[in-house]
Amino acid sequence: MEVFLVSLLNGLVYGMLLFMLSSGLTLIFSMMGVLNFAHASAYMLGAYFAFTISLYVGFWPALILAPLLCGLIGAAIEMYGLRRVHKNGHIAELLFTFGLALIIEKCVQMTWGLVAVPYRVPAGLDFPLFSVYGTNFHAYRAFMLLISALMFVSIWLALTRTRVGLIIQASLTHPEMVGALGHNVPRVFTLVFAGGTALAGLAGVIGGNYQVTEPSMAFAMGPIVFVVVVFGGLGSLTGCFIASLLMGLIQTFAIVLDYSLADLLKQLGITITSSTPFAEVLSVPLPRIGALLPYILLVLILLVKPRGLMGTRDT
Amino acid sequence: MSADADTLPRVTAATADVTPPRPFLREHWPWLAAILIAVVMPWFFFNWSTGRHSGFVLTMLSEIGLMTIFALSFNMQMGHTGLLSFGHAILFGLGGYCTAHALNAIKDGGLWLPTELVPLVGGVGGLFFGILFGYLATKQRATAFAMITMGMGELVAAAALMFMGFFGGEGGVSTNRVTGVSLLGASYSSSWQVYYLIVVWVVICVVLMRLQTMTPLGRMANACRDNFERAQFVGYDPRMVRFYQFMLSGFFAGIAGGLYAILYEIVTFDTVAAPKSATALLATYIGGAGGFFGPILGTILVVLLQSGVSLLSNAWLLYVGVLFIIMVMFAPGGIVGLIGAHAPIARIGRLRELAVPYIRVLIPGLFTMLGVVALVELASFTTIGASQGKKLAVGGLAVDTATALPWIVAAAALLLGGFWLRREAAAFRRRWDALMDEAKAQGAAV
Numbered sequence: 001m002e003v004f005l006v007s008l009l010n011g012l013v014y015g016m017l018l019f020m021l022s023s024g025l026t027l028i029f030s031m032m033g034v035l036n037f038a039h040a041s042a043y044m045l046g047a048y049f050a051f052t053i054s055l056y057v058g059f060w061p062a063l064i065l066a067p068l069l070c071g072l073i074g075a076a077i078e079m080y081g082l083r084r085v086h087k088n089g090h091i092a093e094l095l096f097t098f099g100l101a102l103i104i105e106k107c108v109q110m111t112w113g114l115v116a117v118p119y120r121v122p123a124g125l126d127f128p129l130f131s132v133y134g135t136n137f138h139a140y141r142a143f144m145l146l147i148s149a150l151m152f153v154s155i156w157l158a159l160t161r162t163r164v165g166l167i168i169q170a171s172l173t174h175p176e177m178v179g180a181l182g183h184n185v186p187r188v189f190t191l192v193f194a195g196g197t198a199l200a201g202l203a204g205v206i207g208g209n210y211q212v213t214e215p216s217m218a219f220a221m222g223p224i225v226f227v228v229v230v231f232g233g234l235g236s237l238t239g240c241f242i243a244s245l246l247m248g249l250i251q252t253f254a255i256v257l258d259y260s261l262a263d264l265l266k267q268l269g270i271t272i273t274s275s276t277p278f279a280e281v282l283s284v285p286l287p288r289i290g291a292l293l294p295y296i297l298l299v300l301i302l303l304v305k306p307r308g309l310m311g312t313r314d315t
Numbered sequence: 316m317s318a319d320a321d322t323l324p325r326v327t328a329a330t331a332d333v334t335p336p337r338p339f340l341r342e343h344w345p346w347l348a349a350i351l352i353a354v355v356m357p358w359f360f361f362n363w364s365t366g367r368h369s370g371f372v373l374t375m376l377s378e379i380g381l382m383t384i385f386a387l388s389f390n391m392q393m394g395h396t397g398l399l400s401f402g403h404a405i406l407f408g409l410g411g412y413c414t415a416h417a418l419n420a421i422k423d424g425g426l427w428l429p430t431e432l433v434p435l436v437g438g439v440g441g442l443f444f445g446i447l448f449g450y451l452a453t454k455q456r457a458t459a460f461a462m463i464t465m466g467m468g469e470l471v472a473a474a475a476l477m478f479m480g481f482f483g484g485e486g487g488v489s490t491n492r493v494t495g496v497s498l499l500g501a502s503y504s505s506s507w508q509v510y511y512l513i514v515v516w517v518v519i520c521v522v523l524m525r526l527q528t529m530t531p532l533g534r535m536a537n538a539c540r541d542n543f544e545r546a547q548f549v550g551y552d553p554r555m556v557r558f559y560q561f562m563l564s565g566f567f568a569g570i571a572g573g574l575y576a577i578l579y580e581i582v583t584f585d586t587v588a589a590p591k592s593a594t595a596l597l598a599t600y601i602g603g604a605g606g607f608f609g610p611i612l613g614t615i616l617v618v619l620l621q622s623g624v625s626l627l628s629n630a631w632l633l634y635v636g637v638l639f640i641i642m643v644m645f646a647p648g649g650i651v652g653l654i655g656a657h658a659p660i661a662r663i664g665r666l667r668e669l670a671v672p673y674i675r676v677l678i679p680g681l682f683t684m685l686g687v688v689a690l691v692e693l694a695s696f697t698t699i700g701a702s703q704g705k706k707l708a709v710g711g712l713a714v715d716t717a718t719a720l721p722w723i724v725a726a727a728a729l730l731l732g733g734f735w736l737r738r739e740a741a742a743f744r745r746r747w748d749a750l751m752d753e754a755k756a757q758g759a760a761v
Contacts, residue, residue, distance in 0.1 A: 088647035091399060095600055096643045102636030110694045223469055230462045284477060292473050295466040303451055306459040
């Protein structure tokens with residue numbers, strides 16, 4: 001029971017972090033069809049910016065400034081890069097963002113060095129908030145949950161209650177019609193791209209000190225964000241939310257459940273020895289394949305339902 | 316397919332029976348020239364005083380050879396069938412693992428197979444996994460296909476680190492290509508023998524893949540890429556077409572993996588990992604995915620960049636990134652597309668009028684490039700280089716990255732060069748447009 005509760009909380013924290021990263025990508029991907037490989041780079045940039053800014057003015061201004069910087073970079077990328085590449089097709093756009101991801105990683109290495117930077121949790125939040133069955137729940141995790149929940153509510157309000165939000169929603173499914181009605185669709189694109197990048201930056205600010213801030217963090221996070229977006233389905237923020245929480249919980253629970261297929265079979269009366277075929281595959285413990293489960297789920301859902309969990313359009 | 320159509324002899328149904336078949340040599344001379352270059356290339360780097368081949372050059376040429384097969388097999392999916400795969404390396408790597416195990420079995424005497432035919436083991440392995448993964452992945456197309464292959468790629472890469480039995484974990488599977496079993500009596504202990512073995516396999520594979528594009532299956536693959544609904548109406552099952560293409564592509568990727576195993580005598584998990592898949596995508600796109608030849612040119616460029624520039628610079632990945640961005644922005648058709656764009660002007664015989672404008676663009680372009688490279692190197696030496704204890708030196712002269720002068724010179728080269736380049740590029744554009752209009756007026760543009 002204690003393991004369950006603690007893992008549930010940790011899974012929620014990780015899932016909400018994933019959601020913050022992937023909600024922006026869902027909007028970008030569904031609206032513009034761009035498989036943005038540089039999205040996780042914005043996450044990394046957010047963490048590094050926050051690290052540098054917090055050296056000078058502290059963590060709290062960084063919480064606002066770093067995402068804003070990322071958003072500005074995102075807007076510039078969309079206006080001066082992606083928009084020009086758009087006419088050359090989806091693969092060109094994809095390679096553009098891929099090249100960008102390479103450049104950003106290298107620039108980060110050249111600016112902040114090859115090893116991880118000491119980006120730490122702010123001192124004001126560095127205490128155990130409460131303890132569950134003897135395990136401390138850190139105040140910073142509660143803060144992460146709070147920020148992500150606030151962000152979720154404000155995105156939801158912005159998309160459903162504001163005029164711009166309604167236009168964005170309409171552009172998700174019928175971009176041509178929105179353009180025909182006289183709205184400036186390219187500007188909406190820029191706005192969404194900048195907003196999505198800023199969200200990724202925010203995720204970096206609060207995730208960078210939760211995890212490790214290092215140059216490889218973008219390429220470590222990139223695939224899992226794609227998995228969440230595609231699993232949740234294009235054009236659906238709800239699907240993205242469910243997928244994020246699911247992936248967060250799966251990955252957290254997989255670490256604590258030390259079982260393997262062999263144990264399951266033992267319950268059924270079949271004992272696995274080293275001479276059984278595929279013994280190695282069957283006896284791998286769950287914590288080791290935890291990182292793989294999202295990909296297995298991705299492949300499975302796409303085979304059955306190519307639109308993803310709650311997608312409104314074909315991918 | 317425009318680039319491909321341009322390079323093919325124009326034979327339409329009406330004229331096919333009147334034009335006599337062109338002599339073999341006249342039609343295929345670029346191929347023969349390429350083979351000839353491949354054969355003599357190592358001898359340019361032969362050290363006559365010691366009587367030895369340059370190991371670095373031979374390895375690089377061999378790498379170009381096997382990566383050519385890999386990129387072409389990737390293009391069987393991407394260019395010819397419209398299937399963008401993010402996990403193509405799994406077919407390559409699994410073929411490599413199969414080959415490594417086969418070589419070990421031959422060494423132990425459990426299997427008899429001459430070394431010349433060992434890459435076939437990789438091919439069969441690639442075919443097997445192509446059937447396995449392709450059966451699932453080709454149920455979908457477009458982005459769903461891309462995502463499924465990405466998932467499979469990550470799965471196999473992670474499995475390669477996890478399962479010791481087949482993949483050997485992090486250390487990989489080492490092997491020894493000198494098995495003593497050969498059809499020609501060659502031992503393959505020296506790298507030039509391996510190089511020529513690879514050349515032979517490359518020629519076989521390239522010819523086979525070229526011929527495959529002319530088969531009904533190859534043609535239907537193009538149809539399914541361009542309009543799969545129509546292909547369905549004609550009575551073909553696009554899913555099966557995708558499946559067959561994926562399978563065959565797996566076979567060739569497996570052969571490339573087999574050659575990899577023979578060349579390096581070790582197969583590790585990077586052969587199945589995402590960067591390997593990305594290399595195929597990049598080589599194909601840079602060369603030009605539209606035609607058949609593009610990936611070959613792209614591979615040569617990418618491998619040269621990888622093995623050449625990575626030796627010289629810490630920041631080589633950054634240059635690769637910049638190259639991609641420039642390519643997708645200004646040359647979406649790849650190198651082949653760039654060359655093809657000159658065809659109308661060449662047809663009206665005025666290509667030489669572009670020579671002067673080209674030179675005028677090239678000089679400021681070179682300046683800008685030098686500025687960028689200098690800035691990047693200065694930056695990379697202040698941080699990464701310093702942590703590795705390296706010092707920047709240009710032509711034997713040590714450059715102190717802490718002083719302002721080199722930075723100012725580099726920034727000036729970049730800014731002035733960039734400004735100059737903008738002006739020259741505008742002039743070039745005008746000349747180019749004028750020539751294109753001329754070509755159109757004479758009916759030479761298509």
